[in-house]
Amino acid sequence: MTSTQEQKKNYLLPIAMMIALFAMISFVTGLQNPMGIIVKNQFGASNFMSQLGNFANFIAYAFMGIPAGLLLQRIGYKKTALLAVAVGFAGVGIQYISGQAESFVVYLTGAFVCGFSMCMLNAVVNPMLNTLGGGGNKGNQLIQVGGSLNSLSATIVPVLVGYLIGNAAQASIKDANPALFIAMGIFALAFIVLFFMEIPEPHMIKEKAAVKDNHSALSFRHFILGAVAIFVYVGVEVGIPNIANLFMTSTPESGGLGIDTTIAGTVVGTYWFLMLIGRLVGASVGAKISSKAMLICAAVLGLIFVTLAMFMPVETKVSMPVFQSDISFGLAEVPIGIMFLVLCGLCTSVMWGGIFNLAVEGLGKYTAAASGFFMVMVCGGGILPLLQGAVADSTTYMTSYWVVFAGLAYMVYYALIGCKNVNKDIPV
Template sequence: MNTTKKSNLLPIVMMILLFGMISFVTNLAAPMGVVVKSQFGASNFLGMLGNFANFLAYAFMGIPGGKLLEKVGYKKTALLAIIIGFVGVGIQFFSGVAESFFVYLLGAFVAGFSMCLLNIVVNPMLNTLGGAGKKGNQLIQVGATFNSLTGTLTPILIGMLVGVATKDTAIKDVNPVLFIAMGVFALVGLVLYFVNIPEPHIIKDGEVKEKSAYSAWSFRHFVLGAIGIGVYVGIEVGVPATLNLFLADAKAGGLDATTAGFVTGTYWLLMLVGRFIGASIGGKVSSKSMLIVASSVGMILAFMAIISPTSTTVSIPLFQSGTSGISFGLANVPINAMFLVLIGLCTSVMWGGIFNLAVEGLGRFTAAASGIFMTMVVGGGILPLIQNAVADNMGYMVSYWVPFIGLAYMLYYSLIGSKNVNQDIPVE
C-alpha cells in the first residue's frame, strides 16, 4: 500500500505542475485585453476576443482530445499539448513583431488547443491517483491551488510591464511574460519526457473497446454538470477580466494598468487561498456542500457589486509595485472591486466540486466524459464575451448580471441537478 503511494508521488507532482501551466497561459488572454485596447483602439468586446479564441479551441479539441487520451495515453497527450502550447505562445510573440491583431488571435487559438489537452490529462489523472470520491476531490483542490498561484502572477506581471496604458502600449511590451511561458513549457516537457506516468485508460493495440447502448450523455447529472462547467469557467474568467478592464478604464475605475493588474491578481490570489482551504477540508466536506456554499456567497457578492455606487471607494490590502520594488499595503479602489475580488474565494472550489459531482457513478464513461467537459469549457470564452458586450452598451457593473445568473445555475446544480437519477445504467 505504501509502495503504491510512493510510486504515484512523481506523477502527481507533474500533474500539479501542468495544472499551473494551464492557468498561467490561459490567464494571458484577459489582461492582454488592456494591451489590445490600447494598441488597436479596440472596444471591451474586441479586447476579449483573444480570450474567446483561446477558449474556442476547447470546442474543437474537447471530444477528440478525450479519444486521443484513450489511444495514446496521458504522457504522450501531455507532451503533444506542451509542444502545441510552446508554438501558440510563440505565435503571440511574433504578433507583437508583426503588430498584427489577427496573428495574436491565431496564437491565442493555438494555445487554447494546448490548454484543452492539458486539462483532459490533469483532471482525470489527479482524480484517479486520489482514488476518486473525497480523496480525488482533495487532490484536485491541491492541483487547483498551484493553478491559482500561477494565475495570480499573470495579470500582475502584465500590469507591471504595461504600467500606465497609453496609445503607445503594445504587445511587444509584455514579451517577458511570453518568454517565461515558453521557457516553462520547454522545462516541464523535458522533465515529463523522462517520467513514468500510469496509463489506466489507454486502449492497447488490438484491443476492441466494448460498445455500449449508453454514454456519458445518458446521465442527467453529467449533462447538467457539463453545462455547469461551461458556466463556471465563464464566471471564473469573466469576473476578473471585466474587472481589469473596468479598473484600467480612465472613465470608469480610473486606475493605472499596474494597479489594476495587482487588484485583479488579488482575485486569483484569493482563489489560491480558497483552494488551499478546499484541499484542507476536501477529505471531510462533500463536493455538494462546497458548491452550495460557494455559489450562494458568490451570488451575494456579485449582487453587492452591481448595486454599489462606483464612486464609493475603500482601501483593500494587496501587493503593489513601486520604485522600491514589490511591497504589500493598502490601495484605494471602488467598493465594487472589493466585492468582485472576494468572489475568487467562491470560484476557487467550484471546478473540483462540479467535476466530481458530474462524473460520480460514470465508471468506464469517465474518460470520455472528461473530453466532453473540455468541450464545454468554451463557456470561458463565450460568457466573458457576452458580459463585455453588455459592458460596452450598458456599463461595467450592469454586465455582472451575467455571472450572477451563472452563479444561480451553480446553486441549482448543487442542490438538485447533481443527483444521479440514472443509477440503473451499467458502468462496468
C-alpha cells in the same frame, strides 16, 4: 519496501513536472487578461473585441476536449503531454510574432493555438498525477497540490505582467515579450524533461473491443445539467476578473475608473489569490461537507457579492489589501463594488469540484467519457466573458455583471434541484 521507495524516487521528477504544468495552464490562460487591455489600446478594440483573445483560448476546448481524451487512450500520457507542450510553445510563439507584425488576427491565432495546448494539458495532468500518486487519497492530494499551484500562478500572472510591461493601457503586444519569453522558456524546459522521463501508461488502449452500448453519459439528466453548469461556471470565473480589469483600467471618458494598470493588476491578482485560499480551505473541509452543500453556499454567497457590487455607488471607496509584485500585501483604493467582485474568488474557488462531483455521481463506467465532455464545456470561459463584454459596450461595465448573476443563479438551481439523479434505472 525497496521497490516502493524506488518507484516513488523515480516518479518524483514527473510529479514535480506535472504540478509545474498545472501552473503553466493558468499562466498561459491568465495572460489573455492583461493582453486584453493591451489589444484594446493598441488596436482601438471595443470591450467585446478585447475578449476575443480569451474567447479564442477557451473555444479551442470545444474542438479539442474529446480528441484530447482519445489521444490519452491511443498514445498515452507522455506523448500527449509532449505534443501539448510543443503546441503551447508554438501558440505563445505566434503571439510573439503578432507583436512584431502588429496584427490582431495573428494574436487571436496564437491564443487559439494556446487553447489547444491548455486543453490537452488539462486532460493529461489530472489523471497523470492521480496515477503517479498511486490513486486514492495520495493521488487526490497531488491533484489538490497541483490545483493550489494553479491558483498561485493565476495570482502572480496579472501582477507579474503589470510589473514587466508597466502601463498596459499604453503598451503594445511587443511590451509583453518578457512574459511571452518566460512562457516559451518553461515550455521548452518541460519538453526536455518530459522527453527523458519514464511515465506509467495504465490507460492506453492495447486492443480494440467493439462493445455496443445503448447508453452514455448524456443519458443522465443530472450530468447534462451539470455540463451546462461547468460551462456557466468557467465563464463566471473568468468574466468576473476580466471585466473588472477593463472597468478599472479604462478611462473615465469611456465609462471606466482610470486606475493605473499596475494597481489594477494587483487587485485582479488578489481575486486569484482568494481562489487559492478558497481551494485550500475547500480541500481541508471537503471530507466533512457535501459537494451539494458547498456548491449551494458558494453560489448563494457569490450572488450576494455580485448584487452588492452592482448596486453599491462607485463613489464609495475602500482601501483593500492587495497581492503585490514583490509577493507582499499593500493597500489599493478602489470602489467598494470592486472589492465585492474580488471577494467572489472565495466562492468560485470550490465550484468546479462541487459541480464535477455532483454531475458524475452514479455514472459508473461512463465517468471517464463524462470527464472528456467536461473539457469541451470549458469553452464557456471564452463565450460568457465575450457576451459580458458586449453587454458592457451597450450599457455599462457594472450592468454587464447581470450575466454573471444569471450564471450564479443557474448554479444555485443545479445544486438544489438539477443535480438529482433521475436515471438510476440505467445500468452502470
